[in-house]
Amino acid sequence: xxxxxxxxxxxxxxxxxxxxxxxxxxxxxxxxxxxxxxxxxxxxxxxxxxxxxxxxxxxxxxxxxxxxxxxxxxxxxxxxxxxxxxxxxxxxxxxxxxxxxxxxxxxxxxxxxxxxxxxxxxxxxxxxxxxxxxxxxxxxxxxxxxxxxxxxxxxxxxxxxxxxxxxxxxxxxxxxxx
Numbered sequence: 001x002x003x004x005x006x007x008x009x010x011x012x013x014x015x016x017x018x019x020x021x022x023x024x025x026x027x028x029x030x031x032x033x034x035x036x037x038x039x040x041x042x043x044x045x046x047x048x049x050x051x052x053x054x055x056x057x058x059x060x061x062x063x064x065x066x067x068x069x070x071x072x073x074x075x076x077x078x079x080x081x082x083x084x085x086x087x088x089x090x091x092x093x094x095x096x097x098x099x100x101x102x103x104x105x106x107x108x109x110x111x112x113x114x115x116x117x118x119x120x121x122x123x124x125x126x127x128x129x130x131x132x133x134x135x136x137x138x139x140x141x142x143x144x145x146x147x148x149x150x151x152x153x154x155x156x157x158x159x160x161x162x163x164x165x166x167x168x169x170x171x172x173x174x175x176x177x178x
Contacts (some may be wrong), residue, residue, distance in 0.1 A: 003034040003042040004049040006071040006150065007056075011039050017064035020068060026059045027052065037153045039068075049073055053170065060174055071148065071171055072164055079151045079161040081109045081121060081129055088134050088147060091165045100139035104129045104171070107151025109161065130178065146171060 015059070019041060023031055027045065030052065034042040041140050045052045049072035056070045067170035074091065077083040095101055109126045110118040121129075134147070154160040164171075 001044075001073070001076050002154065002160070003044045003076065004045040004073045005031065005045045006045065006073060006152065007041040007067055008064040008069040008071070009039050009041065010068060010113060012057050012066075014097075015039075015070065016041070018066050022063070022065055023056065025122070026056050033156050035153075037156065040152060042152065050166070051169065057174065065174065067086055068173055069171060070174070071150070071162075072166065073162045074165055075163040076160050076164070079107070079109050079159050080109050080118075081126055084109055084126075084149060084163060085133055086162045087131055088130050089161070091147065092134055092136075094165055095134070095136050095145050097136065099144035100137045101131055101145045101147060102138065102140050102143040102144075103134075103147045103149065105130075105149045107149075107159075107161075109149075109151065143168060 007014050007019055007023060031043045031047045034044050036042065053070045053072040060067055072090050075087045077087055105123050105127055108120045108123065111121055113119055147167055148164045148166055150162050151159050153163060
């Protein structure tokens with residue numbers, strides 16, 4: 001996998017530098033910078049990205065920080081609806097049968113037409129298509145699990161879909177200390 005951690009920070013070059021320094025302080029050589037754009041930094045981390053994200057969130061909860069969100073990534077694929085659905089099918093067994101879920105999609109996925117052209121899908125259409133493969137009850141307000149999909153720029157020229165199966169607190173906005 002090209003990267004497995006997303007760090008989202010407040011806009012600005014100073015905040016970008018500050019966020020990179022905080023990640024370096026906490027994770028050291030266990031986090032390798034991969035790419036960045038606007039307020040998003042992509043890292044490749046050693047070990048379980050969920051555990052690494054927890055460690056970083058824990059540290060940041062007691063610090064002043066420009067970091068808004070730290071998201072572990074389970075899969076990276078092309079932003080095509082068919083590819084994302086295949087990944088979601090792999091993730092579904094990890095959601096207990098009596099648990100609720102929500103799909104959060106940030107960015108747009110594409111459908112490939114018969115002529116090979118990519119057509120951008122509406123967000124709600126993408127979510128409906130993905131949800132067909134998750135035979136669990138939906139709870140939009142207070143789900144047990146979130147299938148978090150974010151389309152990111154990768155190496156400034158392409159886009160990748162990141163897919164994560166997380167508890168809601170894992171993608172919650174960090175509340176910075178003043």
